Amino acid sequence: MATALRLARDSPAAVSKLGRERASLCAIARPGGQCCARRGLVLRCQSGAAAAAATTIRKGEAADGAGAAAGFTVVMKFGGSSLASAARMREVADLVLSFPEETPVVVLSAMGKTTNNLLLAGEKAVSCGAPKASEIYELAVIKELHLRTIDELGLDSSIVSGFLDELEQLLKGVAMMKELTLRTRDYLVSFGECMSTRIFSAYLNKLGKKARQYDAFDLGFITTDDFTNADILEATYPAVAKRLHGDWIDDPAIPIVTGFLGKGWKSCAVTTLGRGGSDLTATTIGKALGLREIQVWKDVDGVLTCDPNIYANAVAVPYLTFDEAAELAYFGAQVLHPQSMRPAREGGIPVRVKNSYNRHAPGTVITKTRDMRKSILTSIVLKSNITMLDIVSTRMLGQYGFLAKVFSIFEDLGISVDSVATSEVSISLTLDPSKLWSRELIQQELDHVVEELEKIAVVHLLQHRSIISLIGNVQRSSLILEKAFNVLRRNGVNVQMISQGASKVNISLVVNDSEAKQCVQALHSAFFENGFLSEVEEADLAQKRAPVLVSSNGAINGN
Numbered sequence: 001m002a003t004a005l006r007l008a009r010d011s012p013a014a015v016s017k018l019g020r021e022r023a024s025l026c027a028i029a030r031p032g033g034q035c036c037a038r039r040g041l042v043l044r045c046q047s048g049a050a051a052a053a054a055t056t057i058r059k060g061e062a063a064d065g066a067g068a069a070a071g072f073t074v075v076m077k078f079g080g081s082s083l084a085s086a087a088r089m090r091e092v093a094d095l096v097l098s099f100p101e102e103t104p105v106v107v108l109s110a111m112g113k114t115t116n117n118l119l120l121a122g123e124k125a126v127s128c129g130a131p132k133a134s135e136i137y138e139l140a141v142i143k144e145l146h147l148r149t150i151d152e153l154g155l156d157s158s159i160v161s162g163f164l165d166e167l168e169q170l171l172k173g174v175a176m177m178k179e180l181t182l183r184t185r186d187y188l189v190s191f192g193e194c195m196s197t198r199i200f201s202a203y204l205n206k207l208g209k210k211a212r213q214y215d216a217f218d219l220g221f222i223t224t225d226d227f228t229n230a231d232i233l234e235a236t237y238p239a240v241a242k243r244l245h246g247d248w249i250d251d252p253a254i255p256i257v258t259g260f261l262g263k264g265w266k267s268c269a270v271t272t273l274g275r276g277g278s279d280l281t282a283t284t285i286g287k288a289l290g291l292r293e294i295q296v297w298k299d300v301d302g303v304l305t306c307d308p309n310i311y312a313n314a315v316a317v318p319y320l321t322f323d324e325a326a327e328l329a330y331f332g333a334q335v336l337h338p339q340s341m342r343p344a345r346e347g348g349i350p351v352r353v354k355n356s357y358n359r360h361a362p363g364t365v366i367t368k369t370r371d372m373r374k375s376i377l378t379s380i381v382l383k384s385n386i387t388m389l390d391i392v393s394t395r396m397l398g399q400y401g402f403l404a405k406v407f408s409i410f411e412d413l414g415i416s417v418d419s420v421a422t423s424e425v426s427i428s429l430t431l432d433p434s435k436l437w438s439r440e441l442i443q444q445e446l447d448h449v450v451e452e453l454e455k456i457a458v459v460h461l462l463q464h465r466s467i468i469s470l471i472g473n474v475q476r477s478s479l480i481l482e483k484a485f486n487v488l489r490r491n492g493v494n495v496q497m498i499s500q501g502a503s504k505v506n507i508s509l510v511v512n513d514s515e516a517k518q519c520v521q522a523l524h525s526a527f528f529e530n531g532f533l534s535e536v537e538e539a540d541l542a543q544k545r546a547p548v549l550v551s552s553n554g555a556i557n558g559n
């Protein structure tokens with residue numbers, strides 16, 4: 001099976017479909033139909049059969065000890081907020097080099113807001129008409145940022161000029177076609193990471209530190225073909241380990257890898273892992289190489305007690321379990337990609353969230369278990385603009401199959417449900433409109449859901465709601481709920497739905513959008529700012545509570 005992978009990667013005859021598609025999209029836009037696909041991005045295609053064979057490779061087969069053998073010790077991932085300018089690139093290079101005892105694999109996102117700008121440029125291209133595509137404002141912003149960065153770092157503009165030309169051609173192609181498919185969207189946003197990693201790698205080489213740039217889709221990141229939200233396939237781990245290991249043995253150089261990107265196993269096209277997906281790239285490499293630690297460098301002091309944009313008094317949480325971090329991300333804390341904890345948990349590799357603007361701050365360490373003795377509430381997460389459905393069966397009590405029917409409707413319509421609370425004849429659940437494709441479709445899709453559900457139930461659609469998720473030590477759930485409801489009552493807020501996830505680290509409360517921010521601030525003050533923890537500690541001491549260790553699956557180990 002390893003042979004299948006090697007053949008797929010090394011066969012010079014295997015010219016990728018992606019390469020051809022890039023060529024044709026750009027050729028549409030080029031006078032004379034000349035191909036402008038950039039050479040470095042013409043992928044070698046892994047045949048469907050080879051990829052299928054590769055996916056059956058045993059978990060971690062090639063990964064065991066690969067990192068150690070090659071000398072790699074950590075992954076260091078830097079997000080767009082850490083890479084917003086030439087000055088930031090310098091700072092990040094200095095940071096990477098300030099750990100001479102480490103041999104890192106570096107994962108980078110696109111510079112600053114480049115991904116957003118690429119998406120906006122793509123949307124504008126759909127309606128602006130081909131002659132205007134070159135004048136799209138966001139294209140100018142992207143060009144200016146990358147060329148200025150190259151200039152200020154004293155690098156050669158040819159590192160990005162080919163990409164910038166191709167980007168313009170691509171936007172012209174989109175403008176001519178008047179459509180931006182999910183597949184083209186992924187290809188479009190890939191330019192951000194492809195450019196940032198090339199700039200950074202060139203800069204490290206200029207500083208005398210040997211570095212080698214990798215596009216994740218060439219490195220072995222094999223994904224499903226779910227464009228804009230692809231899943232990483234198992235074959236990725238041995239493929240990535242083998243390639244990084246092999247290259248290091250041949251010619252040691254720090255790998256600089258594009259975050260966020262992969263290659264669809266059937267289409268061979270560029271895929272993306274969902275917004276913020278570079279965190280997942282980092283943890284995947286960490287597991288593939290069996291590294292000591294995965295570092296995720298952000299613009300905040302770690303995972304905070306709440307979103308600092310909602311409440312400035314948020315402080316860093318020193319320790320989290322993988323389950324807590326995953327729940328936090330899933331319920332809307334933008335700091336980590338929701339899927340990114342999975343490889344780290346499977347590989348048993350600690351994730352450290354650090355601040356690239358304040359490198360000496362201790363950050364947050366995420367591990368499988370942690371000491372929960374002093375832990376009550378860990379973090380408060382707010383997800384706004386969600387839709388709630390109250391669904392009451394039209395049949396009598398005792399009717400079986402009601403829940404199954406309700407969920408099969410959501411399955412048929414491809415809509416995911418966030419939180420659920422049920423009784424035998426009724427069910428309340430929340431939907432996240434941001435997971436649906438475009439603004440216009442949201443209302444249509446919701447109308448359709450309601451129409452289908454009304455065949456079996458009475459349905460109330462409640463929009464403009466928020467989920468406040470209380471992530472914490474569920475062994476203290478009564479205490480958390482007592483305190484939370486006290487605060488909400490004092491603020492005159494009525495909770496419309498309560499749900500406790502099976503992971504047992506999260507209690508979700510649904511309130512009106514208009515009250516949500518004020519609720520989060522009041523809850524934060526009550527739990528984190530007014531000596532609540534010391535009060536509880538004193539009470540616990542009086543009761544001589546036994547110390548409790550809770551593992552990530554919620555199992556309790558009393559000492």
Ligand SMILES: Nc1ncnc2c1ncn2[C@@H]1O[C@H](COP(=O)(O)OP(=O)(O)O)[C@@H](O)[C@H]1O
Nearest residue numbers: 079080081082298299303304306307333334335
């Ligand atoms: N609970 C939280 N803890 C930390 N940051 C949070 C939290 N909730 C939301 N954020 C936001 O997430 C941002 C960091 O994530 P992100 O922008 O993806 O960083 P990067 O681009 O560097 O990967 C912070 O600047 C902050 O505004």
Ligand SMILES: N[C@@H](CC(=O)OP(=O)(O)O)C(=O)O
Nearest residue numbers: 079080109115275276277278
């Ligand atoms: N650039 C991609 C991927 C990513 O992970 O970005 P960041 O690390 O800046 O959140 C995005 O904006 O979604």
